[in-house]
Amino acid sequence: MAEAAFHLICGSTGAGKSTYAQALASDLGGLHFAIDRWMVTLFWQDSPQPIEFDWTMARIDRCEAMIFETAKQAVSIGVPAILDLGFTKSAHRQKFAKLAAEAQIPVVLHVLDVPVEERWARVEGRNANKGDTYAMEVDRSMFDFVETMWELPDAVEMNALNGLLVRA
Template sequence: MTATLHVIFGPSGAGKSTYARELARSEPAVHFAIDDWMARLFAADMPEPLEFEWMMARVERCEAQIWSVAAATMAAGTSVVLDLGLMRKSDRARVAEIAQACELPIQFHFVTASSEVRRARVLERNEVRGETFAIEVNPDMFDFIEGVYEAPEAEELRGAIISES
């Protein structure tokens, strides 16, 4: 069996983390979630108010390490589930380019929900702090992320598995 790179993407609060965890259990695959890495490595040092440049520098470091470990995992024959956010089209294209350059079988998974449902989920996740909680996303952060997110066009979704909740 060939290891597959499963790439999860969608807007904030869509259910990506839940979907990614369930997919990793069912495959089986190793799950890499950027939120988990950021929370463990940098949450204690996070400036108030949050600075975009500070955050992005650390996201880039985490992604580089995730890619390194994910590549080794796939080389050993185990599938990987990447939950990196991938809010912008260029981020998703970069992942596809890396997979193609490394000749990795790739499957995109688009997870989405209405804005109202997503906002409510994020607020609930902040309160409950359950399995998928990594970092609190306050309403201002949610609005900021909404402004950064680029919805996929039909061409980008061709071949993707779509999960709408």
């Protein structure tokens, strides 16, 4: 089994984060924590329509707090934690890196870098097929919204977080 660590999986919508995270969890003998599955299971049936940003973010924060605590327990018994939480923004990645450092947990950042046209085609396919990584419908406006938030890690961040660039 690999060294127990937090593996932060990041990339924009359609980059293949969930597929990659599932494979990594299998390869490392780790646990895969997918924010989309937590949100859909715990909150989506009660969500306001149309979706409200503040309502959603409050619940994501709660899920992430529980994911962190559970992932920390996994690492404490030698099980790698694969965190598939989007990590679209540098501040989000830094928050988890800081929590990990405080808990003396190593971090590895996995960055999936895929061209936008290919990512949108993947999202359309996922919407149509509703396969293993499907959690909810992502329309073009949602895709474009997340695209405005995506921050590709720079060299400093990659170095600080033991970054691996993945061409998925």
